[in-house]
Amino acid sequence: xxxxxFIFQQTMYFMIPLMIVALGAMFxxxxxxxxxxxxxxxxxxxxxxxxxLSLTGxxxxxxxxxxxxxxxxxxxxxxxxLFHAYASINMKSDQVISGTALNMFAPAFAIxxxxxxxxxxxxxxxxxxxxxxxxxLGKIPFLGPLLFQNAYITTYIGIAIFVLSYVVLYKxxxxxxxxxxxxxxxxxxxxxxxxxxxxxAGVLISGALGGLGGLVFVVPTSTNFNxxxxxxxxxxxxxxxxxxxxxxxxxxxxxxxxxxxxxxxAYSGIPFLHDLGIPSYFYKMVPYIITLIVLxxxxxxxxAPKAEGIPYDKGQR
Amino acid sequence: MKKRALALAxxxxxxATLSACGSSKPGTAATTAAPAExxxxxxxxxxxxxxxxxxxxxxxxxxxxxxxxxxxxxxQGAWEGLKKYAEEKGIxxxxxxxxxxxxxxxxxxxxxxxxxxxxxxxxxGFLFEEPVFLAQDQYKDVHFxxxxxxxxxxxxxxxxxxxxxxxxxxxEDEPGFLAGYAAVKDGNTKLGFLGGMAVPAVVRFxxxxxxxxxxxxxxxxxxxxxxxxxxxxxxxxxxEAQSMAASWFQNGTQAxxxxxxxxxxxxxxxxxxKGGKMIGVDVDQSFESPSVITSAMKQLSVSxxxxxxxxxxxxxxxxKTSIFSAKNDGIGLPMDTSKFTxxxxxxxxKIYKELKDGKVTLVQPSQDNNNPTVDLKLEKTxxxxxx
Numbered sequence: 001x002x003x004x005x006f007i008f009q010q011t012m013y014f015m016i017p018l019m020i021v022a023l024g025a026m027f028x029x030x031x032x033x034x035x036x037x038x039x040x041x042x043x044x045x046x047x048x049x050x051x052x053l054s055l056t057g058x059x060x061x062x063x064x065x066x067x068x069x070x071x072x073x074x075x076x077x078x079x080x081x082l083f084h085a086y087a088s089i090n091m092k093s094d095q096v097i098s099g100t101a102l103n104m105f106a107p108a109f110a111i112x113x114x115x116x117x118x119x120x121x122x123x124x125x126x127x128x129x130x131x132x133x134x135x136x137l138g139k140i141p142f143l144g145p146l147l148f149q150n151a152y153i154t155t156y157i158g159i160a161i162f163v164l165s166y167v168v169l170y171k172x173x174x175x176x177x178x179x180x181x182x183x184x185x186x187x188x189x190x191x192x193x194x195x196x197x198x199x200x201a202g203v204l205i206s207g208a209l210g211g212l213g214g215l216v217f218v219v220p221t222s223t224n225f226n227x228x229x230x231x232x233x234x235x236x237x238x239x240x241x242x243x244x245x246x247x248x249x250x251x252x253x254x255x256x257x258x259x260x261x262x263x264x265x266a267y268s269g270i271p272f273l274h275d276l277g278i279p280s281y282f283y284k285m286v287p288y289i290i291t292l293i294v295l296x297x298x299x300x301x302x303x304a305p306k307a308e309g310i311p312y313d314k315g316q317r
Numbered sequence: 318m319k320k321r322a323l324a325l326a327x328x329x330x331x332x333a334t335l336s337a338c339g340s341s342k343p344g345t346a347a348t349t350a351a352p353a354e355x356x357x358x359x360x361x362x363x364x365x366x367x368x369x370x371x372x373x374x375x376x377x378x379x380x381x382x383x384x385x386x387x388x389x390x391x392x393q394g395a396w397e398g399l400k401k402y403a404e405e406k407g408i409x410x411x412x413x414x415x416x417x418x419x420x421x422x423x424x425x426x427x428x429x430x431x432x433x434x435x436x437x438x439x440x441x442g443f444l445f446e447e448p449v450f451l452a453q454d455q456y457k458d459v460h461f462x463x464x465x466x467x468x469x470x471x472x473x474x475x476x477x478x479x480x481x482x483x484x485x486x487x488x489e490d491e492p493g494f495l496a497g498y499a500a501v502k503d504g505n506t507k508l509g510f511l512g513g514m515a516v517p518a519v520v521r522f523x524x525x526x527x528x529x530x531x532x533x534x535x536x537x538x539x540x541x542x543x544x545x546x547x548x549x550x551x552x553x554x555x556x557e558a559q560s561m562a563a564s565w566f567q568n569g570t571q572a573x574x575x576x577x578x579x580x581x582x583x584x585x586x587x588x589x590x591k592g593g594k595m596i597g598v599d600v601d602q603s604f605e606s607p608s609v610i611t612s613a614m615k616q617l618s619v620s621x622x623x624x625x626x627x628x629x630x631x632x633x634x635x636x637k638t639s640i641f642s643a644k645n646d647g648i649g650l651p652m653d654t655s656k657f658t659x660x661x662x663x664x665x666x667k668i669y670k671e672l673k674d675g676k677v678t679l680v681q682p683s684q685d686n687n688n689p690t691v692d693l694k695l696e697k698t699x700x701x702x703x704x
Contacts, residue, residue: 006567010560120387124605127589150590220590222554222582223606230555265557268545268703269564279704 003270005145007262012151015258016158017042017217021236022243022250023165024209029245030169031202032182032195034309036099037084038210039233040106044080045211046218047110049073050225051117053125061128063153066219070154070212077211078204080106085203089196092311103233110227124224129153154216161209166247178202182305185312195312242291244303260287374434375411377403377625380426382442383418388578389600394617395441395464401618402625409434420471423448424455431456437628439621440464443516447471453479460633462624464617465518467638480635483627485620488642489518490525490679491672492613495650496574496596497529498668499611501542503660505571505594509545511562511584513552513577515687522576522598522613523548527689527700528679534697545570546689547703552578554586561703562587572596572610585609603654611655616647643672 021038028035035041049069056065080102087098111121133139134148169175180188181198189195210233217232218225239257243250264283267273379386379399386396396412403410411433415426423440427448430438438459440449443466450468453461463484469476478484500508510526512519527544534542545565549558562573562584572594575581581597588595588608597603597612620641627633641647649669652662671677683692690702 002567006564010563013556013560115387120389121385122387122389127586130590217556221556221559221586222579223585223589224554224579224582226554226579228553230553261557262560265560266564266567268547268561268701269566269568269570271568274701274703281704 003272005149007259007266007270008146009150010262010266011255011258012155013220013258014261015254016155017213017232018236018239018257019251019254020158020161020209020216021213021233022239022254023161023247024206024213025236025240026165026206026243026245026247026250027169027178027209028202028206029240029308030182030305031178031199032185032305032307032310032312033085033088033199033203034095034099035081035084035203035206035210036096036234036237037081037102038206038213038236039229039231040099040103041077041080041207041210042214042217042229042233043106043110043227044214045073045077046214046225046229047106047114047123047227048076049211049215050123050125050218051114054118054123057126061126063129063131066129066153070157070215073211073215074208075211077207077209077214079207081203081207081210084207085200088311089199089203092313095309095311107227110225114227122224122226125219127219127223129219152216152220154212154219157212158216162247162251169247174201179305181312182307185307186316189312189314199312238288238291241304242294244298245305246303256290257287260284375409375430376434377408377410377437377439378430378433378435379410379412379439379441380423380430380445381412381414382423382440382444384442385414386412389602391441391464391599391617394600394615395439395621398618398621399439399625402622402629406629408629411435418444420447420451424451427452427456431459435459437462437625439625441617442466443518449482450475450477453477453482457481460628460635462621462628464621478636478638481633483624483633483635484638485624486638486640487518487615487620487647488640488679489521489613489615489648490528490681491643492615492648492650493522493525493574493576494529494532494672494677494679495525495648495665495668496611496613497526497531498533499529499650499655499657499660499665500572500574500594500596501530501533501537502664503610503657506539506541507543507545507570509562509565509570509573510547511558511565511573511575511577511580512548513580514550515548517682519548519576520682520687522574523687524682524689524693525679526574526576526613527693527695527698531693531695531698532677540697542698543570544698544700545573545703546700548687549577549580552580554579554582556583558583559587562593563591566591566593574598574613576613581605601651601654603651603656610657611650611652614649614651616641616649620647643669 025035025038049072052069052072084098084102087093088095114121114123129152131151137148138144177193178198181195185195214229217229239253243253260283264280377399379396381392384392386392413426413430415422427438439462441464445463446466446469449461449463450470461482467484508530510523512523530542558580573584574596575584576598584595585606585608594610595608597609599615602612603609652665680692688702690700
């Protein structure tokens with residue numbers, strides 16, 4: 001049983017950042033703007049968040065510090081995504097190119113600023129945020145060890161973001177308008193919706209969630225930040241496509257990716273799986289192979305927003 | 318249209334992934350190529366920018382490999398040794414960062430350093446074997462210190478060390494041995510080795526670690542030592558590395574030797590979470606996490622310092638490889654910062670002396686193999702090699 005809890009807890013470390021970032025990407029793409037700058041946004045968000053943890057390290061600790069860092073990461077992500085929004089909405093540039101530019105800019109910027117501030121590029125932090133067991137909830141049989149032990153507060157934030165995303169996208173006026181801009185912006189405009197404002201909102205939300213995802217990614221897995229999020233921004237895009245741009249599907253897709261990643265890296269410490277003798281390459285391959293298969297079967301009726309990637313031009317018919 | 322856009326997005330995404338892999342390198346190279354240019358610019362104008370001695374340029378130079386001078390490993394260790402000597406004697410010094418990790422680029426950067434007035438060039442890392450092989454003939458008046466390698470040509474058909482080259486090799490298996498020995502002597506029976514890429518230095522560390530554990534087991538008369546053993550294939554901190562380390566700790570592993578740059582940071586994160594112990598590598602890593610019980614150190618800065626000193630004392634030991642091992646105190650554990658409970662300084666001095674006197678023979682990895690279960694014949698230890 002311990003093994004099950006352990007794997008599930010590890011899965012969370014992979015899943016939560018993937019889900020947060022993929023949900024962010026969903027908001028951007030449903031508004032019609034492709035955002036492949038997620039890797040860069042994650043890097044920037046993680047950088048400022050961890051820098052805050054590092055600078056306030058000596059005299060501040062615990063959940064409060066992490067929450068403030070999370071807010072800082074989100075703000076950074078939003079500011080950084082503004083570049084993408086301006087280029088792709090106002091200047092009608094190719095969205096893929098502006099996203100790529102941000103991806104290349106982010107690590108260089110993080111290294112440069114880290115060097116200027118503290119002399120070395122790695123930003124160290126001390127992790128005081130792990131919750132060994134949530135009071136009361138941690139004692140619930142089965143569910144307690146599964147969800148409320150060895151967890152981070154960011155896990156619950158991630159779950160809250162998931163619920164909120166669903167409600168916002170499907171149950172609010174804003175969500176409906178956002179979706180309409182991604183499907184047929186001309187029609188949305190004719191109905192009196194400010195398309196530019198909706199697209200700005202979509203990109204900014206993706207920036208905020210991307211930045212938060214970066215911080216959530218780094219905190220449990222290292223003791224310093226080295227201007228790198230190991231390609232998880234791109235992986236989040238795969239999760240988004242696998243999840244067919246829908247919040248619930250994205251949640252399950254990230255759970256699946258997270259579980260496979262956790263098993264692939266942790267199987268050697270689990271006697272049962274180790275004795276099966278299946279090489280780790282197999283587990284590492286599975287999520288990607290399944291993504292490919294899913295893409296093949298869904299390509300005919302892909303749920304991608306129809307106006308995605310096309311700069312909105314008011315004059316066009 | 319939408320499908321085409323998607324296809325385009327995926328295509329660019331792939332290239333972006335590739336370029337993202339390399340982006341940090343050109344990114345930082347661009348920033349450091351600038352000072353390199355200012356050197357030559359300052360040279361021609363006779364300007365005094367930052368250098369201490371404007372008439373002869375920068376007398377000692379360091380050319381970095383893929384890492385940077387603050388990588389907490391090779392480049393940093395070499396840079397510190399060079400800096401220490403230079404600052405003691407008031408000699409001008411400077412580092413150069415190649416644009417990319419190719420022989421041509423390394424050679425070009427060495428040329429830049431020589432043009433900038435360098436009489437001694439320090440090249441850290443085995444990637445410099447070829448560039449130095451070519452440079453030793455090209456710049457006969459310049460001395461080279463080559464860390465972790467010996468000069469040879471591209472296809473290994475010719476190995477030659479000229480009088481102006483001092484290759485430095487470390488017996489990494491010895492600090493690995495000490496770490497493994499100390500860990501078992503300190504009461505641990507289930508250990509782990511999480512390496513980076515399986516480059517020769519990492520493999521030697523791993524082999525030594527396993528043999529050290531076995532040696533201690535024989536002394537203590539216990540025969541249930543278990544070592545989990547894996548090369549992650551990269552030198553980065555990832556959730557994968559953290560997960561693997563955490564799963565080992567979960568399964569009862571007591572101490573993990575994190576041997577591969579930032580992989581160690583992931584091991585530390587896992588150790589903090591699971592209350593496990595971590596063993597650092599290359600330099601004393603005790604200040605990075607409370608979970609670090611000791612570090613298998615190479616005295617990088619000492620070796621470079623000695624080399625630079627020899628150059629200025631006109632005793633440059635060129636033409637032959639200098640090996641740093643226990644014999645010349647080139648390796649060791651930082652006993653002052655180690656957090657052992659049973660393993661004492663006396664124990665350490667005793668085993669160090671045995672190593673020094675050659676009473677312990679360590680097995681070297683055979684050609685094209687990095688799997689310790691193939692090479693090592695351990696009596697009291699079982700290695701679980703994780704592919």
